[in-house]
Amino acid sequence: KKPVPNNVPYPSIAIGGNQPVNRTMDFNNQSNQYPNNFNQQFMNNNQGFPERNNQIDDYNWTQSRDGNFFGNNYSNLSHNTNVKRMNDQKKVKEKKWYHSYEEISNILKETARKNPDKTYLYSIGKSTGGKDLWVLALADSKPSEKVLLRPEAKYVANIHGNEVVGKEILLRLIDYFLTNQTDPDVSFIMKNLRVHILPLMNPDGYGKSYMGDCNSVQGRYNNEGYDLNRNFPDLFENNTYPIQPETKAILNWLETNNFVLSGSFHGGALVANYPFDNYAVSDGFSAKKSSTNDEDVFRLLALTYSKNHLKMTEGCNGDSFPDGITNGAEWYPLRGGMQDVNYWKYGCMEITFEVSCCKYPQKQELEGYWNDNKKSLVEYLKKANTGLKGIVKFANGQKAANVTIKIDSREPYFKTNKNGEYYRILLPGNYTLSAMFNCKTIISKKVQIISSTEPVVFNIILPSNRYQEYKKRSLDSTAVFCNKKRQVV
Numbered sequence: 001k002k003p004v005p006n007n008v009p010y011p012s013i014a015i016g017g018n019q020p021v022n023r024t025m026d027f028n029n030q031s032n033q034y035p036n037n038f039n040q041q042f043m044n045n046n047q048g049f050p051e052r053n054n055q056i057d058d059y060n061w062t063q064s065r066d067g068n069f070f071g072n073n074y075s076n077l078s079h080n081t082n083v084k085r086m087n088d089q090k091k092v093k094e095k096k097w098y099h100s101y102e103e104i105s106n107i108l109k110e111t112a113r114k115n116p117d118k119t120y121l122y123s124i125g126k127s128t129g130g131k132d133l134w135v136l137a138l139a140d141s142k143p144s145e146k147v148l149l150r151p152e153a154k155y156v157a158n159i160h161g162n163e164v165v166g167k168e169i170l171l172r173l174i175d176y177f178l179t180n181q182t183d184p185d186v187s188f189i190m191k192n193l194r195v196h197i198l199p200l201m202n203p204d205g206y207g208k209s210y211m212g213d214c215n216s217v218q219g220r221y222n223n224e225g226y227d228l229n230r231n232f233p234d235l236f237e238n239n240t241y242p243i244q245p246e247t248k249a250i251l252n253w254l255e256t257n258n259f260v261l262s263g264s265f266h267g268g269a270l271v272a273n274y275p276f277d278n279y280a281v282s283d284g285f286s287a288k289k290s291s292t293n294d295e296d297v298f299r300l301l302a303l304t305y306s307k308n309h310l311k312m313t314e315g316c317n318g319d320s321f322p323d324g325i326t327n328g329a330e331w332y333p334l335r336g337g338m339q340d341v342n343y344w345k346y347g348c349m350e351i352t353f354e355v356s357c358c359k360y361p362q363k364q365e366l367e368g369y370w371n372d373n374k375k376s377l378v379e380y381l382k383k384a385n386t387g388l389k390g391i392v393k394f395a396n397g398q399k400a401a402n403v404t405i406k407i408d409s410r411e412p413y414f415k416t417n418k419n420g421e422y423y424r425i426l427l428p429g430n431y432t433l434s435a436m437f438n439c440k441t442i443i444s445k446k447v448q449i450i451s452s453t454e455p456v457v458f459n460i461i462l463p464s465n466r467y468q469e470y471k472k473r474s475l476d477s478t479a480v481f482c483n484k485k486r487q488v489v
Helices: 038-044 082-088 101-114 165-179 184-192 245-256 295-308 338-346 363-385 464-471
Strands: 049-052 059-062 119-126 132-138 152-157 194-198 259-266 269-274 325-327 349-356 388-394 404-407 421-424 429-437 440-449 460-462
Touching (some): 132 165, 152 165, 152 363, 245 338, 259 338, 259 363, 295 363, 388 429, 429 464, 440 460, 460 464
Antiparallel strands (some): 049 059, 269 349
């Protein structure tokens, strides 16, 4: 039986006393952890997740991050009938005003055909249902190539198939970039970045969703019934769910590209959500802030999007966040999120953008959503070309790949790519930059960043007599934790 919905997002659980609780809400595992009537209590309530108190039978209800999680259509759904009910529903309405998967594929192919000097179309893999996950790369020159010291940025939409506004505004963004290159901001991005756009990460789920559905989970999961935003490796907990094809495609994409900045688009709220989404199990189970060592940068990135968005600071139906931003775990903790793994494992700073109060709004609202997000989409990307970047090599000219770059105590420490390049988005200020082999410092330099709009290019020359030591370094290209208290689980 397909495990729907065994990967429901975590509840915000506040524990009284020291009772052990499994944070994963696995509805296929009928354990004695919850009372016998728990499933019916959960499904009959439309407002979200239970908050556990001292008494095992005593539940309060809190709203989920993604709105009223099961919605009215699913109010009496039990875990044993969920798959059958979803399959037995009447045929999904035709998407006459939204772009279907086939239409998106054709649009991207035609765009690449007409603009070969500025676009490059490629697939990063296939969905569970066998559909290509298309990415269109855009740049003013050499869009199919990695250019030295040109930052790579990306946008991803529809990780949840029924949260559809993101893919439509990304399709508009592609057209906007290609038809407005005299605009100074568009020109700046096209000349200084390569931007990769994945409009539809979960095409199979999208095919099950329908217009006007603001709250339900129909179409949220992939074809095998997994929530893809709970399917990634986690820094704080072992994620036991089998890695899905869509997840593998994203991880391979991250492994082979040195992305600096990313945005992921969701629906059901208006907020810019930044890492971490989770925290150590030993720290408890309630919603609380889980900061990275790049808190200042993540807040800046989140504010860049929210402040340039026309409505994000207003929130939905009176439910708003200060300045339109939130730390993920402070909203509610979840395991296996995509934005966290982008950062702690691959050095890419990703923000999750919730861009619509309704997950699948009516067609006539799409123009308004594009106008709401247009400036934010552009201003956010410009941040990819700020901070610090450079090349690490030896005095004899040999490029130094997989060298750990430490910026003050901003752990995790990221590595140079195969060309010896490193990138780090930072605010103006004074920093100490160190190059390390296997957590051993080889050289340290002071560097000052003055501008908030232009990067400092700071190259590092390693002494030739350390080359033999360099050859013994770890060849793992992912991020490094030298503090033994923060080892990856």
